[in-house]
Amino acid sequence: MTLLVALILLLAVVIAGLVWFTANTAKRVEALLPPRGQFMDIDGQRIHYTDSGGTRPAIVMIHGLGGNMLHFGYAMADKLAADYRIILIDRPGAGYSTRPDDAPANLTAQAKTLATLIRRLGLKQPLLVGHSLGGALSLAIALDHPDCAGALALLAPLTHAREDVPEPFRGLVIASPLVRKAVAWTVATPLGIRNGPKLLAEVFAPEAAPADFPMRAGGLLGLRPNAFYSTSSDLMAATETLPDYMARYKSLDIPVAMLYGRGDRILDYRGQGEAMKIVCPSLDLELVEGGHMLPMTQADRCVALVRRVAERQQQVQAA
Template sequence: MIDYLPNIILLLIALYVLMTLGYVAFSYRQAKRYEKLVPPRGAFTNISTGRLHYVDCGEGPAILMIHGLSGNLGHFDCGVIDELAKNFRVVAIDRPGAGYSERPEDHPANVRAQARLVAEVIQRLELDNPLLVGHSLGGAISLALALEKPELVRGLALLAPLTLPINDAPEAFSGLDIKSDWFRRIIAWTTAVPHMIRHPEPVRQQVFGPDEIPPEFALKGGGVLSMRPKAFINTSRDYRASGDDLPGMSREYAKLAVPVRVLFGRDDRILDPEHHGEVLVRRYPQIGLKMIDGGHMLPVTHPEACVRFIRDAAEAMKDRKFISRASPEVYR
């Protein structure tokens, strides 16, 4: 038996290598398949992180839409963009590192760094003081931009936004908590894609629940684009860095010099609407809050309610003004 041991070990190593190559080949083929099913739907421009994918439609006051974690601009394309484009110039972007937008792996992924990239987009596309519409992580990025460069924006209309530091991460994102860059790449190119395909329950139950996933989400909503190795890598980096700036940012909200409105679903299972909505406005009563029935993916599952909310915010904020400390009346 001892004589056969080296051969057995070599066989096991060979099997492991073949299995790994199989995972890599499968992940690569799936990524190409998803990109064929959901090709870029907009145009490209260049910012400091490389090519940026965006859609730009309609005429009127500008609205800039920023999606959340593991998302892309398709999250706004299930009814929100087309409806708002009847009266506004609507620009929706794939955040750098998401969808079809580029971001080097060594570029910082914290919220303030991402906000500076959005500022680049505003200037590159010559948007005139847009209303920022940020969903989830996109809400935190919008808040960071409003704190650092309020002169660039007219106001914020935030959908289920990440606003305050959190202690307990959503269970649905536990697989993203990877510290090592090299281990993240290994997971991305081996088990991540097959796992997401075989285990859709966290997305169905936590990310969308209690709402149903609309049938158009996979393609028109760009859902399948998140199941690519590159998307997994950047989503994990975004997730790991998402809380770095929130403690400092949340202490500065009293200094916000642009109006802010927040829409939350009462049954959100990803971001606690009491913590990120009701606690937020109790601390900073100049921020307006509206609650509706629904979960976390409001732009996809409740596009009509989002459109009404954004229209109301745009109307209230049409007369752009800056103040050092706003009263609730100014914001609402």
């Protein structure tokens, strides 16, 4: 009995230590990378965004799974800001945007939230730029809220449901919200610190992850417990409503362009890009030699695609 009590006390001390370490790490990360934008309260969520306030047509940029707005701020936003009004968004629960633990994380719910933000900003059919999961979200906005999307520029987007989970994200597969919360506040942060370099290499492969990714692209923000919880929630909910959108892709009647890397090891360009081209023959699909993190590794190609689809949008609107 004495041994059992000792083991329980030891376990309690270990858990308390992990919680303290996690909270302290989150505090230090947020001191290094504080919010850079404004906040808008939407249905119990607090959405963090930046608005460059340009005079040209608006571009709304939506990041992918486990990311934040700095993924676009890293290399793309400044290249476009001279000519366009640039709105960068932290998706619900990502970056500095908050989302209640019990709020739905599926594409339909997130699309509704971002559509509300777009309307409150007074944007009329902006060009949506979506990377990875942000690509799926951009498609959902265009289909559910057509007044909030005049064209789409999709970068290595998720467009079709897949049966498996990419290897780097399998640690996020946690069905129980309670277990997800427990993991987030105990082992997720120390494991993230230990495995971070390997994870980055896998996500960026076959290209190299930039050395300044943790700070300049906000990678450190992923070490916070709320970030882990939300990323796991996003992954578990990603395919809840995706099949419904897949059935509606053929109804898209706005300019859509897509950039995909042939070496992408997270999402396959054939099952995501070429499969989309079959459904939407008018899709402007460009393939490049590269991986999944194109907004950072091939920013110039991404910017060129955005400018191309923006010109098409203006031509369509002028016709």
